Amino acid sequence: MPYKKTMPSENVLAVILMGVFAALLGILLLGVSAFLGRVKRNPEKLSVYECGVDPTGSARERFSLKFYLIAIFFLVFDIEIIFLYPWALIFRKNLERGGLILFEMMCFLAILVVGYLYIWKKGGLDWK
Amino acid sequence: MALEVILFWICSVTSVVAALFVILHRNPILSALALLASLFAVAGLFITLQAPFLAAIQILIYAGAVMVLFIFVIMLLNLQKDPERFAPQGVPVTLRFALGLWVFIGLSIPILWTAFTWAMPPTPGAYSVSHLAELLFDQYLLPFELTSFLLLVAMVGGVVLAKKS
Amino acid sequence: MDFIDFTILAIKIMVVMGALLNAVPILVWVERRGSAFIQDRLGPNRVGPMGLLQPVADVIKFIFKEDPIPCHVHRFLFPIAPLFSLIPASIIFAAIPFGDTLEIWGRTITLQIADIHIGILYVLAVGSLGIYGVLIAGWSSNNKYSILGALRSSSQMISYEIALGASLIGPLLVYGTFSLNEIVHLQAQSWGIFLQPLAFLIFFVSGFAESNRLPFDLPEGEAELVAGFHTEYGSMKFALFFMAEYIHIVTIAALNTTLFWGGWQLIPGMVSLANVLGISTYPHSVGLALLKVAAFTLKTTFFTLIFIWVRWTLPRFRYDQLMMLGWKILIPAAFINIGATAVLLYIGWL
Known part of the structure; x- marks a missing residue:
């Protein structure tokens, strides 16, 4: 049954419909609340929440580089994991033709483990 | 089949419009979100080409990881509405325009000359x-x-x- | 696809979304009463019998509450940020099979909204989008607590997403398919938990972190960041974040069930129940299909309740401990699981 291997349009339609349903529901709820909610504004209510004190400085501060580093490592590991998915998918089928595929991936992972240990050693994973 | 055609037009128009928004809008965060929309539309195009794996990777890597990094950087560097910073000073407008046009033509020629093969798989599920x-x-x-x-x-x-x- | 197929699809979407949306107030009630029970309090007990109507009162309050948009927020992104949380949380469920195929009036109905053959990747891809609700809400609020909360929350989510993604490679090696429906079928004899216990543990823990629940709720650790990324949100906008969180919990519980606990496969005692009722003779009968949906619902409810139970019994992690757990324990564990599974398959023990 080769056709089952593709993304039939019913599935695309189903996901789109589900997304539209969720979006419409959210918009409807927001709309109802904005329409029915009472309106009584004052400057205090519309100011920045900072535990009752007048806000000091801007919220747009610069932040720790740590977050940025985490994002970079995430990107690298995410790409690495993406390669594991097709590998894992055909792993069982390929075992019958000899186990070469196991060693191919082990080489790939070994190099990345070196990188992981390097990051660990250099303190890239510590949060200080 | 009709759904694919509709999806194709929605996705391609969205990706182009969003890409224009990316380069024309002055707020970096909104530009980044427009780029996100554009990447999504490209993922949609992959689905119309019956390449759902590619579409999933597009969303997982580009939308889920690369764009997060971009937005982090924008938030970390605290980029405000500051278009002048990106404009090279001292280069005349006509020269900038000519340079842009030259790059555009240089990219268009190989695209127009390439004989593109049919991107759809010969039989459903072949790829x-x-x-x-x-x-x-x-x-x-x-x-x-x-x-x-x-x-x-x-x-x-x-x-x-x-x-x- | 004819009109009847479309109607069936629409009904399925309505039923699933209806179930998810109705689960929210019920879970809120269970959470409040459950937390009260655990902490030796009474909890809400005034509105209706045993406080059962409390969620209804909450909904009415959410709708009629004033919904101010503060002056300092981003006019366009602030109101729509909750949608970026709600939509991904809801559409993940499209790929999860909640029952076996059913034959009725000569039509075969799959009890799943979309039998996506790259199901696992779909779940991961859509799941990775949940981060935008948090990021956009935090940024557009233009408030220190919100931005710090959003950054912490998103760093936490991306850190645990790696462990989450890597933990699914093990089951994938065993099952050899992305399709969640096929995975459930393959668990007819023995559930995934017996083949991949470590993968389940990693997935389970990362699931908590992904849904920002205690002990991983640092983004909104009240003592430090008020309410984290949704500090500036009130009334229905806050309610949508709240809904998204609970829908996320149900979805992760359903994924735990589907990948490791046999999905809609009958719970052992149910087989004899099916025999007693005399519905086990024909595999696609309505009675048996309903029983399988019940099995799926029971298992999912069980894991959802564990989420609530854990929240009220475990203390919160410190942020450096949380990052250490993700990067130095769960990720290596996930890769050891991949290697061990691959080697066991290679020598033929699995």
Whole structure:
């Protein structure tokens, strides 16, 4: 049954419909609340929440580089994991033709483990 | 079939409009979100080409990881509405325009001259994920193994950059 | 696809979304009463019998509450940020099979909204989008607590997403398919938990972090960041974040069930129940299909309740401990699981 291997349009339609349903529901709820909610504004209510004190400085501060580093490592590991998915998918089928595929991936992972240990050693994973 | 055609038009128009928004809007965060929309539309195009694996990767890597990094950087650097910063000073407008036009033409010519092959699989499901995996771990094994070195370099580079400052 | 197929699809979407949306007030009630029970309090007990109507009162309050948009927020992104949380949380469920195929009036109905053959990747891809609700809400609020909360929350989510993604490679090696429906079928004899216990543990823990629940709720650790990324949100906008969180919990519980606990496969005692009722003779009968949906619902409810139970019994992690758990324990564990599974398959023990 080769056709089952593709993304039939019913599935695309189903996901789109589900997304539209969720979006419409959210918009409807927001709309109802904005329409029915009472309106009584004052400057205090519309100011920045900072535990009752007048806000000091801007919220747009610069932040720790740590977050940025985490994002970079995430990107690298995410790409690495993406390669594991097709590998894992055909792993069982390929075992019958000899186990070469196991060693191919082990080489790939070994190099990345070196990188992981390097990051660990250099303190890239510590949060200080 | 009709759904695919509708989806194709929605996605291609969205990707182009969003891409224009990226370069024309002055707020970096909104530009980044427009880029996100554009990447989504491209993922939609992959679905119309019956390449759902590619679409999933597009969303997982580009929308889920690369754009998060972009938005982090924008938030970290605290980029405000500051278009002048990106404009090179002292270069006349006509020269900038000519340079842009030259790049545009230079890119258009090879695109127009290429005889594109039909991107749809000959039979539905001919290019499945397992097909792709078989190719990757057989014919294209060397590039795959070299990718791990690229990723290693990226990791080391990240650490070095962070430690420097 | 004819009109009847479309109607069936629409009904399925309505039923699933209806179930998810109705689960929210019920879970809120269970959470409040459950937390009260655990902490030796009474909890809400005034509105209706045993406080059962409390969620209804909450909904009415959410709708009629004033919904100010503060002056300092981003006019366009602030109001729509909750949608970026709600939509991904809801559409993940499209790929999860909640029952076996059913034959009725000569039509075969799959009890799943979309039998996506790259199901696992779909779940991961859509799941990775949940981060935008948090990021956009935090940024557009233009408030220190919100931005710090959003950054912490998104860093936490991306850190645990790696462990989450890597933990699914083990089951994938065993099952050899991305399709969640096929995975459930393959668990007819023995559930995934017996083949991949470590993968389940990693997935389970990362699931908590992904849904920002205690002990991983640092983004909104009240003592430090008020309410984290949704500090500036009130009334229905806050309610949508709240709904998204609970829908996320149900979805992760359903994924735990589907990948490791046999999905809609009958719970052992149910087989004899089916025999007693005399509905086990024909595999696609309505009675048996309903029983399987019940099995799926029971298992999912069980894991959802564990989420609530854990929240009220475990203390919160410190942020550095949380990052250490993700990067130095769960990720290596996930890769050890991948290696061990691959080697066991290679020598033929699995």
